[in-house]
Amino acid sequence: MTYVSFLQDKPLDFAAIGRLCIDLNANEIHRPMEETMTFTKYVGGSPANITIGMARLGLQTAFIGKIANDQMGRFIADYLQRNQIGTTNVVTDQTGAVTGLAFTEIKSPTDCSILMYRDNAADLLLTPAEVQESLIAQAKVLLISGTALAQSPSREAVFQALSYGKKHGAVIVFDLDYRPYTWTSAEETATYYNLAAEKCDIILGTREEFDMMERFETNPEKDDRITAAKWFDYSAKIVIIKHGKEGSIAYTPDGVGHRAKSFPAKVVKTFGAGDSYAAGFIYGIMQGWTIEKSMEYGSAAACIVISSHSCSDAMPTAAQVDDYIERCNRGEITAS
Numbered sequence: 657m658t659y660v661s662f663l664q665d666k667p668l669d670f671a672a673i674g675r676l677c678i679d680l681n682a683n684e685i686h687r688p689m690e691e692t693m694t695f696t697k698y699v700g701g702s703p704a705n706i707t708i709g710m711a712r713l714g715l716q717t718a719f720i721g722k723i724a725n726d727q728m729g730r731f732i733a734d735y736l737q738r739n740q741i742g743t744t745n746v747v748t749d750q751t752g753a754v755t756g757l758a759f760t761e762i763k764s765p766t767d768c769s770i771l772m773y774r775d776n777a778a779d780l781l782l783t784p785a786e787v788q789e790s791l792i793a794q795a796k797v798l799l800i801s802g803t804a805l806a807q808s809p810s811r812e813a814v815f816q817a818l819s820y821g822k823k824h825g826a827v828i829v830f831d832l833d834y835r836p837y838t839w840t841s842a843e844e845t846a847t848y849y850n851l852a853a854e855k856c857d858i859i860l861g862t863r864e865e866f867d868m869m870e871r872f873e874t875n876p877e878k879d880d881r882i883t884a885a886k887w888f889d890y891s892a893k894i895v896i897i898k899h900g901k902e903g904s905i906a907y908t909p910d911g912v913g914h915r916a917k918s919f920p921a922k923v924v925k926t927f928g929a930g931d932s933y934a935a936g937f938i939y940g941i942m943q944g945w946t947i948e949k950s951m952e953y954g955s956a957a958a959c960i961v962i963s964s965h966s967c968s969d970a971m972p973t974a975a976q977v978d979d980y981i982e983r984c985n986r987g988e989i990t991a992s
């Protein structure tokens with residue numbers, strides 16, 4: 657059963673709008689940040705990670721965003737280009753804004769946290785006028801990420817992109833990507849998340865992220881089916897609720913709840929799971945696979961990334977995901 661169809665005549669498979677940042681991942685793991693002395697620099701930012709994942713899986717991709725006019729901004733642009741990600745709509749800030757930094761703390765495979773430096777971050781300064789309609793018109797999929805809704809003018813830029821995406825028939829994916837520190841009030845957060853979600857075909861988020869969106873509703877049991885059902889009255893065709901290690905569930909407008917096999921992983925750190933899952937899932941759906949097979953692919957991609965040190969640089973190729981699934985099926989990989 658096909659729930660989403662893609663306009664096959666479009667040359668660009670995937671475009672994402674949102675933040676391009678830097679991850680600084682602790683080299684000395686299994687200790688608190690206070691005791692960490694060295695970090696490795698990677699491109700980061702959830703929508704950037706997902707786009708890198710799509711590019712690694714062999715798709716034609718492009719990014720819509722704003723980078724700082726400094727060494728970090730140039731590092732990001734160069735990395736995207738080396739990964740064959742289109743940068744014609746990556747705008748360079750001219751106001752002295754800086755690149756957002758995410759320092760990661762890896763205390764144990766289950767206890768990880770992120771310390772963000774995002775004052776005057778360039779990515780939140782993308783304006784609606786800077787969003788290229790011509791680029792979105794070429795894309796089969798447009799992915800938006802919730803953090804870009806946190807402040808103006810990037811909030812309006814996302815709504816502008818949504819409007820272009822709708823006009824040109826792109827399948828719109830919303831990765832909720834809720835990061836509380838960029839928002840000022842719970843009511844504002846829920847309002848803008850809900851306004852954006854109404855326009856999207858595929859919505860992906862964790863249980864906690866959907867809880868945040870349900871601020872004005874009642875769902876005391878935190879029932880995933882109730883959560884998903886609301887969105888089928890708007891544009892949604894697939895709603896996925898992620899539950900960390902326990903896996904995820906996808907609902908479709910016919911009321912079916914789709915579950916997929918999850919895989920064991922030798923976990924180094926937990927972050928990056930959602931981004932790699934999103935890339936693997938969207939890739940699968942674009943291949944015309946079932947929801948279950950696409951979820952399985954996303955889960956395997958997530959296992960590869962959480963078993964690695966980085967998020968972006970560890971995004972797997974299709975051959976790596978296939979190999980991981982085969983090795984799991986042969987019982988060669990066990991959980992840490």
Ligand SMILES: Nc1ncnc2c1ncn2[C@@H]1O[C@H](COP(=O)(O)OP(=O)(O)O)[C@@H](O)[C@H]1O
Pocket residue numbers: 862898899900901902903904918919920921923926927928929930931933954955956958959962
């Ligand atoms: N410890 C784990 N072992 C195996 N798979 C995992 C683990 N943690 C996450 N995953 C996979 O990654 C997916 C997304 O992870 P989740 O933690 O829910 O998202 P996010 O990173 O956005 O919080 C899960 O549905 C699951 O398939």
Ligand SMILES: O=C(O)C[C@@H](O)[C@H](O)C(=O)COP(=O)(O)O
Pocket residue numbers: 677679699700701702703705758770926927928929930931932967
């Ligand atoms: O999104 C960020 O700004 C930081 C990411 O690059 C980071 O590594 C991360 O948190 C990944 O997020 P997840 O996939 O939702 O775990």
